[in-house]
Amino acid sequence: xxxxxxxxxxxxxxxxxxxxxxxxxxxxxxxxxxxxxxxxxxxxxxxxxxxxxxxxxxxxxxxxxxxxxxxxxxxxxxxxxxxxxxxxxxxxxxxxxxxxxxxxxxxxxxxxxxxxxxxxxxxxxxxxxxxxxxxxxxxxxxxxxxxxxxxxxxxxxxxxxxxxxxxxxxxxxxxxxxxxxxxxxxxxxxxxxxxxxxxxxxxxxxxxxxxxxxxxxxxxxxxxxxxxxxxxxxxxxxxxxxxxxxxxxxxxxxxxxxxxxxxxxxxxxxxxxxxxxxxxxxxxxxxxxxxxxxxxxxxxxxxxxxxxxxxxxxxxxxxxxx
RNA sequence: CGCGGGGUGGAGCAGUUCGGUAGCUCGCUGGGCUCAUAACCCAGAGGCCGCGGGUUCAAAUCCCGCCCCCGCAA
Numbered sequence: 060x061x062x063x064x065x066x067x068x069x070x071x072x073x074x075x076x077x078x079x080x081x082x083x084x085x086x087x088x089x090x091x092x093x094x095x096x097x098x099x100x101x102x103x104x105x106x107x108x109x110x111x112x113x114x115x116x117x118x119x120x121x122x123x124x125x126x127x128x129x130x131x132x133x134x135x136x137x138x139x140x141x142x143x144x145x146x147x148x149x150x151x152x153x154x155x156x157x158x159x160x161x162x163x164x165x166x167x168x169x170x171x172x173x174x175x176x177x178x179x180x181x182x183x184x185x186x187x188x189x190x191x192x193x194x195x196x197x198x199x200x201x202x203x204x205x206x207x208x209x210x211x212x213x214x215x216x217x218x219x220x221x222x223x224x225x226x227x228x229x230x231x232x233x234x235x236x237x238x239x240x241x242x243x244x245x246x247x248x249x250x251x252x253x254x255x256x257x258x259x260x261x262x263x264x265x266x267x268x269x270x271x272x273x274x275x276x277x278x279x280x281x282x283x284x285x286x287x288x289x290x291x292x293x294x295x296x297x298x299x300x301x302x303x304x305x306x307x308x309x310x311x312x313x314x315x316x317x318x319x320x321x322x323x324x325x326x327x328x329x330x331x332x333x334x335x336x337x338x339x340x341x342x343x344x345x346x347x348x349x350x351x352x353x354x355x356x357x358x359x360x361x362x363x364x365x366x367x368x369x370x371x372x373x374x375x376x377x378x379x380x381x
Numbered sequence: 382c383g384c385g386g387g388g389u390g391g392a393g394c395a396g397u398u399c400g401g402u403a404g405c406u407c408g409c410u411g412g413g414c415u416c417a418u419a420a421c422c423c424a425g426a427g428g429c430c431g432c433g434g435g436u437u438c439a440a441a442u443c444c445c446g447c448c449c450c451c452g453c454a455a
Contacts, residue, residue, distance in 0.1 A: 102453095163432060
């Protein structure tokens with residue numbers, strides 16, 4: 060089959076590499092890659108190709124850079140005589156007019172068990188919600204947000220220390236494998252899609268605000284949230300009006316941390332050292348800090364930060380005094 | 382010219398406003414104490430204060446130029 064791969068971020072680039080390996084030597088060929096245009100990146104605003112564009116370049120695949128699938132892009136795709144297009148986080152909606160350009164339409168690899176967690180940040184939201192497992196789905200693109208019929212799913216556990224990065228990495232590999240299987244099924248006519256069934260939930264893109272830790276919340280919730288927003292957009296709090304970025308925080312009451320005895324838990328937001336751990340009080344107990352990164356500084360172990368942060372004063376995080 | 386923070390022994394920081402002997406909390410090395418310890422006591426090593434110019438009797442500190450790191454934003 061002649062396949063178009065559409066994607067933009069690093070996760071999609073990994074998926075492209077995995078898919079290419081999976082298809083190597085078979086009857087299927089990725090004939091082109093669609094990704095978003097180069098964008099200014101970083102403080103210096105250097106125009107940088109998307110991770111997918113970079114991966115495609117390494118693989119020697121032709122790249123179409125476009126912010127939207129407009130008439131011009133649609134014409135290019137039509138010329139490619141595509142059997143199918145696959146989308147992994149392209150970053151723009153595929154308009155209805157383009158949906159039937161490939162012979163078998165468009166497939167989307169989505170990192171949830173649909174119809175749960177439709178939207179841009181499904182894996183992250185699953186972690187934040189404290190789930191112990193989630194999965195990936197391959198479905199047929201239709202108009203509407205992640206609403207098409209599902210060809211297949213894989214499941215994945217969410218470990219107690221898993222961050223969004225960990226989960227995405229795992230889902231990328233297993234999900235791309237699933238994608239390869241579905242492509243095979245489409246080619247030999249055995250693939251079947253079934254309409255989504257179940258409770259619909261939404262997983263919108265994470266904002267900076269989603270990473271703000273509210274110390275009045277329960278320790279377990281803060282633990283889950285901090286992992287779900289790591290590495291993007293990152294968990295954070297404030298100290299003296301300055302943003303302080305945090306690595307994942309762990310619920311001090313978790314069984315696997317039984318070594319950490321929490322004396323009277325500090326009140327919410329108050330920092331206290333205990334042995335080698337640095338604790339922060341929450342709504343119901345304490346969390347253990349892992350890494351701390353004050354604005355303008357490089358990330359450091361919590362104990363190192365604590366050493367220099369005290370100056371004889373009590374340290375209270377997250378106070379909105381600004 | 383997008384906005385902003387930072388670079389000081391191995392780590393994290395103070396000192397820069399107002400120039401005048403390199404400081405704190407740790408770590409490290411050696412010794413002591415202890416049944417023992419992430420505890421405690423004593424001693425010690427370790428620093429072109431990011432780089433280059435300038436001002437000055439004197440610069441971590443003031444002036445000019447440059448390099449590197451990071452937060453926000455995109």
